[in-house]
Amino acid sequence: MPKPTPHIPLPNIQLNANASTPLRHQLYEQLARAIRTGHLTPGTRLPSTRAFARELGVSRTTVEEAYLDLYAEGYIEGQVGAGTYVTQHLSQSHLHMATTPDELMSPDQALSGQANLSQRGKLLAATPPIPGFCSGETGSPFRIGLPALDSFPQQEWARMVAQAIRQLPPSHLCYPDLEGYRPLREEIAAYITISRGVRCTADQVIVIAGAQVGLSLAARLLLDVDDAAWIEDPGYPWVRVAFEEAGANLVPVPIDEEGMDVATGKARCPDARIAYVTPSHQFPLGVTMSLARRYELLHWARQAGAWIIEDDYDSEYRYIGRPIPALQGLEGAERVLYLGTFSKVLFPALRLGYIVVPPTLVNAFVTAQRTVNALPPTLEQAALAMYMREGHFARHIRRMRLLYARRGNILRDCARHFLGDMLTIEQPAAGLHLVGWFPEGIDDREMACNAERYGITALPLSAYRIEEKGRNGVLLGYSSWTEREIEEGMQSLARAWSSR
Structure with missing residues (x-):
């Protein structure tokens, strides 16, 4: 006969299924905080995973994984069949963590801390979690934005890294080049010219630590406070963060079966400074911008003196028909900045991307790289250049x-x-x-x-x-x-x- 689970004074557990943080992490954090602050005292028996899951309205796996994390951190102990208890002798490190600023700070103090932030700081601190873009492990099915990490050839990549460190001259072990490792820029320029129809030289390619860095650089360099920026609606949420941080006014432009509705954009704000688009595979709807819309967008940018940021985040993966050539490669695309990433092609932790900018903007972007202080390491750039040059990438x-x-x-x-x-x-x-x-x-x-x-x-x-x-x-x-x-x-x- 199963043992009855005793009723214990559990803290007020509040799980938010809409948050970017997985439920098991939310449960772990709240139970750990209750133990640290003494709401759950040493020796207190916790409910069984089945009973707790039923009470919270979550899967049993969610509770089991939270308990495993607590076991690993030394918060709880126990054996199968004997129950699970708060550890009798918590270490001093656990007790000192009681103790985190959020746990000790009163609401008035918290508001006071917010008041000390700049206006930009308050905006960033108030930015809600972006759905689907959390860090950490792969998470649960069907999380978006992840390549097949189980099928990535790690041994092959390891050989490239080992070979790169052996072949790099000592001079390349200094601080990274602001524009990026020259051999990688050459490989990128050759690749996107052939595969995407982009018109550029290696001198226009700037290697960045992920696409978000490229968006931030473009926003800083091309937008003044109160400038208007067209963004797709629905669209990629991180571009909103980059543009709002720069003080821009966002102009949502609807998406239909032909992509961004340029006519609506012009009707709402004809003198916008920037337009952000994902024309090859619109995020998140997946439509492809028609050729007529592409030329309409280019004509508007030329007339308005505006810039276009083309985010080509996963164009390699087209399964029906040929890949659509990039907007940047069309006639009259002199005001287009082309953004690419290796996160979806290889693996996100690599943190390598690139932005192709018009020749007149190269010096400004290279100089701005110094202020970002997020230059990608030369070793990974050298390994990727070799990976591409030897045909492994293709x-x-x-x-x-x-x-x-x-x-x-x-x-x-x-x-x-x-x-x-x-x-x-x-x-x-x-x-x-x-x-x-x-x-x-x-x-x-x-x-x-x-x-x-x-x-x-x-x-x-x-x-x-x-x-x-x-x-x-x-x-x-x-x-x-x-x-x-x-x-x-x-x-x-x-x-x-x-x-x-």
Whole structure:
């Protein structure tokens, strides 16, 4: 007969399924804080994982993983069948952590601390979590924006790194070049010229520590306070952060089947200073900007004296037809800055990207790199240059293109099988995620919360909108999940939404 779980004075656990922090981390943090502050005293018995999960309305796995983290940190102890208890003899380090500023600070003190921030600091501190872009481990199905890390050739990459450190001359062990490692810039220029139709030389390529650095540099150099900036709606949320930090006024421009609606942008703010677009594979809807719209956008920029930032974040992955040439390569694209990243092609922790800027802006961007103080290390740049030069990069893309096309089709087929008319998903044409569309009247945020309770990440499309209009749906990443994980994840999603 199972032992009854005693009622204990548990702290007020509040889990937010809409937060970017996974539920298990939220539970771990709140229990650890309760132990540190003495709300849960040494020797207190915790509920069983099954009972606790039922009480919180989460999966049992969520509680088990939180308990494992507490075990690892020495907060709790116990044996299978004997119960789980708060550790009898907490170390001094645990007790001193009681103790964190947030735990000791009164609301008035917290407000006072906020008051000491600059206006820009207050804006950054108040920025809500960006859905789907948390750091840490891969998380739960179907998190977006991750390549197939299980299929990355680590041994091959390790050989490149080892070879690079042996071949780098001592002079390259000094501080990195502001514009980036010259051989890598040459490889990037050659690659995007052939594969994307970009018109540039290596002198226009600036290596950066991720695409966000490129956005921040462009915002600092091209925007003054109160300048207007067109952004796609729905769109990539981090561009809002970069532009708002620069003091810009955001102008949401709707997306239709041809991409950014340039006519609406001109009607709302014809004299905007910047337009940010993802024309090859719009984030998050996945549409491709038509040729007519591309030329309309270029004509507007030329007439308005505006700049265009083209974010080509995952253009390598197109499964139907040929890859769409870059906007930057068209006639009349002299005012386009082209942004690329290796995070989706190789792995995010590499933190390497690049921005191709018009010749007149090169010196300004190179100088601004010094102020960012986030120069990518030369060793990784040298290894990547070698990886590209020896053909490994192109082969890896070909392998991943086949893998992702297969996983995307499996996701679509599983959605149709397990969810039926609940979710409409088209065949994947490009990218690393799909949009699942709900029937009219369904709240995608509520559906996302239900999915999170079953350990599934189904990000609500409405979270990426500025204007609250448009059809509701969810974003489902498939690139980093095996066929079995996709099928099991869809089964969990069907259970989550059938019980709503």
